[in-house]
């Protein structure tokens with residue numbers, strides 16, 4: 001069963017939100033990982049989720065494109081609105097397959113481990129979802145793919161297979177793949193954590209460029225300096241609750257977060 005959120009809750013920010021999460025709750029077995037998390041990501045802005053290991057950052061991010069399904073709460077993304085709950089049998093309700101497909105086309109994810117398909121070329125990786133999910137012709141998807149490979153500086157490697165690329169190059173292809181769906185929201189889950197240190201900056205540079213273009217992005221990152229520099233909003237998650245959120249200046253100055261921030265302050 002699905003329901004409209006049009007009158008269910010109001011976003012907290014004054015700017016038009018691309019995403020609103022309201023009171024998201026998520027359990028893994030007995031472990032309550034998200035304890036009622038509410039979050040707005042205004043259109044054209046960057047939000048970074050920070051916090052200690054195990055605080056629920058990746059789970060929150062994965063709830064945003066429903067790689068994880070919240071047990072309870074509400075999610076509004078672009079013009080899709082979903083309320084999650086349990087039926088009397090205890091099963092989670094709140095999503096049908098078509099809605100899931102539409103939502104996944106609007107919210108794309110860049111993973112820590114790149115997750116490129118090894119049997120497809122760089123271009124093949126980038127055009128697969130636009131062809132399959134958005135039903136674009138190969139010609140149209142290829143034009144789009146070439147455009148975004150150019151954008152991340154990987155156009156000259158379009159015919160290479162992932163195994164022949166460095167981690168930084170693979171991650172740039174993964175970013176082009178996410179962009180080629182022309183999403184309303186781009187998710188990044190620790191996009192530099194699997195990279196050699198000398199490769200980190202080339203990926204951060206691409207993400208910084210996307211922020212400058214006004215892309216709506218939600219990042220999970222341990223790169224505190226980067227998060228501070230690139231984000232309009234920081235959200236500090238502590239054991240499944242938002243302990244504080246606001247501009248980077250506000251969050252870095254907040255005593256609840258200062259200890260965590262210390263190395264980057």
Ligand SMILES: Nc1ncnc2c1ncn2[C@@H]1O[C@H](COP(=O)(O)OP(=O)(O)OP(=O)(O)O)[C@@H](O)[C@H]1O
Nearest residue numbers: 028029031033051052053054055056057058059060
């Ligand atoms: N699929 C799962 N099944 C069971 N437990 C899970 C699952 N995914 C995450 N968890 C648990 O949920 C908690 C939060 O995990 P999550 O990955 O969201 O944290 P995180 O803040 O992103 O951590 P890190 O910074 O180490 O990546 C952890 O205790 C983790 O072990």
